[in-house]
Amino acid sequence: MTSNRVEKTPVTLLGLGAMGTALARTWLSAGHPLIVWNRDPARSAALGAQGARVAGSAAEAVAAGTLVVVCLLDDIAVERVLDGTGLDGKDLVNLTTTTPAQSRARAVWARERGARYLDGGIMAVPPMIGVREAGGYVFYSGSQGLFDQHRATLGVPAGTTYVGTDAGFAALHDVALLSAMYGMFAGAAHAFALIRKEDIDPASLAPLLTDWLVAMAPSVHETAGRLRSGDYTGGVVSRLAMQVAGTPTFLDTAEQQGVSPQLLSPYFELMRRRLAEGGGEEDLTGVIELLAL
Template identity: 75%
Template sequence: MSSVSLLGLGAMGAALARTWVSAGHALTVWNRTPGRADIEGAKVAESPHEAVAAGRLVVVCLLDDDSVGAALDGVDISGKDLVNLTTSTPAQARARAAWAEERGARYLDGGIMAVPPMIGVPEAGGYVFYSGSRELFELHRDALAVPVGTKYVGEDPGFAALHDVALLSAMYGMFAGVAHAFALIRREDIDPVAFAPLLGEWIPAMAGPAVRQTAERLKSGDYTTGVVSNLAMQVAGTPTFLATAEGQGVSQELVRPYFELMRRRLDVGSGEEDLTGVVDLLLR
């Protein structure tokens, strides 16, 4: 079992730490707040310097990119394999990779697609996106896969963060739709618990095919072949949704921006398209 040094013991870091210890890895941990560093079976380092010096594989799971810079300021990371699981932007990940390389370290960036209770539970389906050195990923793949699954997405160190934010952005868009749906029924004699299974089944039934079709159309550039519900028809239906919200006393702020994008696309595109063209409107 390889040794692992882990900097950061928030909820996620602590969950990662426990799985590595349980799997038999020699783990050294450091946390800015010493009281949080009580992980049974792990060696507690007094400083980031000590934690980094303890082994080759150094995993960082801190609040933000500034926290990473502060924790590793002045620390000798030459010869180390630095895996950064701190949530960041693609630009920050690329800059941090260059920073690590300048200091003689190899670098992997990670985007965690899981919440702490999913760590160490394979059936929960969580995983981490990794990008950067493929050689480094392959070298430490087994250790990195102990807490949660792994998905390598490319040599560009910014790709893990980009995949992370892209998926989470889609998630928040879904949450917006869910909030609007529940708001529509909120004042009616409709049991939200009874309504929930309908909503829970409808979303994946619509989203799964739409995601695949959008990807295929973006790749081919053909937005019209095989379209079932065309843009012109869907735009024509949007007043009904807005009027229903108005009638139910529900704000339109979650759905109106997307409807406006649909109408703009109709103005510049073809009514025979599906909704794929909205993607192009978002590019600046």
């Protein structure tokens, strides 16, 4: 008789915070042998009760398997935890939030120690991990060979999106998307502040705000097209000059409602600068040029 059982790739996981614990539980549920280590042994013990093998040290955990996933607080923690561990021949996947420069330096650091390196940027919060319909995924960059070999295993907790061999690209994509998210949050915060003192239920504004943001979101494709072509004026519907002329209304309304304009003013100032440089016939794409240091 032959067994139809598919052997699952063992995973070593260092770091059991909220995200690390969510990753661990998902791999365990999918049947992957899991070795865990955490500075606080209480978190490790909880997963040990669920079937994970608990290592007594980070070095022991790394030595126990080939695929090593790190999910720690920051890059300093990564170096501290991995210092003294044997990385030769290991496949190191770093899911710690870092800057692109830190990711690139960490890739060099790992290669010097004989490891293949893959950096990851998680586009999800812990409750989304292991829930396919939630839409969470992870950007990966670095060793394509590592990614291709372990793609199925890495895809168990969340979707996978490989963005290139440059180890810094995952972190860069991560921060780019999150930066846009915070910009959206800032606009929403200003919108809610405007109605805060009025007899307007925030719950009635919320769906209107959501629908409007969804309707405006496709404009990012037009912006990308203009950046690629370098043409900021062709087919423009809302000229920069017209939009700048309308900004006093936003500022006056904020003042009348007793709301600080601090979330809008920096962007309006960039719009005025671009207009002063002769960009009146453009849309808002030219503002991006002013952000380069």
